[in-house]
Amino acid sequence: MLKDYLQELEQHPTPFFAYDLKLLRQTLQQVKKEADKYNFQVHYALKANTNSPILTEMVAAGLGADCVSGNEIRRAIESGFSPDHVVFAGVGKSDAEINFALEQDIFCFNCESSHELAVLNELAAEKNTVARIALRINPNVNANTHKYITTGLEENKFGINSWELPDVLKQLQQLQHLRLIGIHFHIGSQITDLSAFRNLCTRVNEFQEWFLSHNVALEHINVGGGLGVDYYHPEEHPIPDFEAYFSLFNQFLELRPGQQVHFELGRALVAQCGSLISKVLYIKKGMTTNFAILDAGMTELIRPALYQSYHKIENMSSQLSEDKYDVVGPICESSDCFGKAVMLPETNRGDLIAIRTAGAYGEVMASQYNLRDKAQAVYLN
Numbered sequence: 001m002l003k004d005y006l007q008e009l010e011q012h013p014t015p016f017f018a019y020d021l022k023l024l025r026q027t028l029q030q031v032k033k034e035a036d037k038y039n040f041q042v043h044y045a046l047k048a049n050t051n052s053p054i055l056t057e058m059v060a061a062g063l064g065a066d067c068v069s070g071n072e073i074r075r076a077i078e079s080g081f082s083p084d085h086v087v088f089a090g091v092g093k094s095d096a097e098i099n100f101a102l103e104q105d106i107f108c109f110n111c112e113s114s115h116e117l118a119v120l121n122e123l124a125a126e127k128n129t130v131a132r133i134a135l136r137i138n139p140n141v142n143a144n145t146h147k148y149i150t151t152g153l154e155e156n157k158f159g160i161n162s163w164e165l166p167d168v169l170k171q172l173q174q175l176q177h178l179r180l181i182g183i184h185f186h187i188g189s190q191i192t193d194l195s196a197f198r199n200l201c202t203r204v205n206e207f208q209e210w211f212l213s214h215n216v217a218l219e220h221i222n223v224g225g226g227l228g229v230d231y232y233h234p235e236e237h238p239i240p241d242f243e244a245y246f247s248l249f250n251q252f253l254e255l256r257p258g259q260q261v262h263f264e265l266g267r268a269l270v271a272q273c274g275s276l277i278s279k280v281l282y283i284k285k286g287m288t289t290n291f292a293i294l295d296a297g298m299t300e301l302i303r304p305a306l307y308q309s310y311h312k313i314e315n316m317s318s319q320l321s322e323d324k325y326d327v328v329g330p331i332c333e334s335s336d337c338f339g340k341a342v343m344l345p346e347t348n349r350g351d352l353i354a355i356r357t358a359g360a361y362g363e364v365m366a367s368q369y370n371l372r373d374k375a376q377a378v379y380l381n
């Protein structure tokens with residue numbers, strides 16, 4: 001429970017991110033246990049959180065790394081991930097990023113367009129090497145999540161569309177510096193309805209059939225990430241249901257002998273272990289509710305402003321009777337609001353406020369807008 005750490009939390013200048021490393025370790029133990037049942041390989045999606053102590057835990061748990069930039073690859077390797085377990089996705093890989101990844105001889109490039117294949121081939125040729133690649137295919141599966149974190153629909157910019165595949169296969173025959181080892185998918189993030197993953201399995205099976213009918217054997221099937229977490233009940237559900245998640249893929253993916261299945265999980269591994277801790281600066285009377293004005297804002301956690309996302313807000317200092325507050329930050333933007341009409345115990349200046357489930361896509365998206373200082377990270381053991 002976050003409240004168990006209250007004394008420690010009270011000692012640090014706010015705002016800051018607090019990471020519960022014990023919960024992170026429990027989460028990683030659980031994910032490994034469930035994935036190992038089926039020999040599934042899990043890569044941690046660094047984009048969710050790139051703090052060194054977090055990456056150290058990922059390496060210790062034996063996970064691979066899923067990167068979307070050259071700097072993420074550099075950070076992953078510096079943190080101890082083996083290049084043999086690094087995958088690299090992204091619709092806009094720059095030449096410098098590709099060259100760096102080639103020099104590191106990473107496990108696999110997840111390629112997102114025919115143009116990218118041509119450029120990667122050229123750069124690999126210059127280095128007289130062969131890049132292992134997986135085609136990121138857009139499966140046109142609806143993830144039923146927020147439109148900004150839906151990635152697997154044909155209208156999205158990600159991946160190669162199914163109708164392009166015949167041409168891409170022809171193209172690959174000419175590209176001698178690429179070796180096709182697999183196919184890759186990622187349909188979106190914060191997916192809580194597992195039926196979206198079941199639909200993904202059906203599409204993967206159809207693509208597998210198609211490749212086989214074109215005499216292409218695939219060694220690796222990468223189904224991406226996207227498993228959601230419970231933002232509403234972080235204490236009751238601190239660890240996602242990895243058992244149900246992996247068993248669904250085991251049940252519905254039709255694998256060929258020797259094929260390896262890969263996952264790229266970010267949010268599900270780190271979201272619940274992090275909280276943004278802030279103090280109340282001011283209470284101000286509004287038209288219908290009071291405003292609780294915090295010293296943390298969208299510069300620390302942009303998700304509510306960007307995706308209208310929900311984060312549970314807790315007053316850790318007060319046990320008085322409840323009232324309604326619009327909980328807002330100090331930034332000069334109306335969207336700088338963590339929650340409207342939130343029921344909180346009577347809240348006063350100086351109270352410690354926890355914004356829960358902020359470990360993923362929180363600190364990594366922080367900005368220095370308004371020339372704000374960067375919030376520190378505190379690790380709770």
Ligand SMILES: Cc1ncc(COP(=O)(O)O)c(C=O)c1O
Pocket residue numbers: 045047048066089090186188189190224225226227264265266267268
């Ligand atoms: C290609 C790819 N893989 C994996 C992830 C991780 O997703 P999540 O944090 O939802 O597991 C993302 C997130 O956007 C992604 O773009």
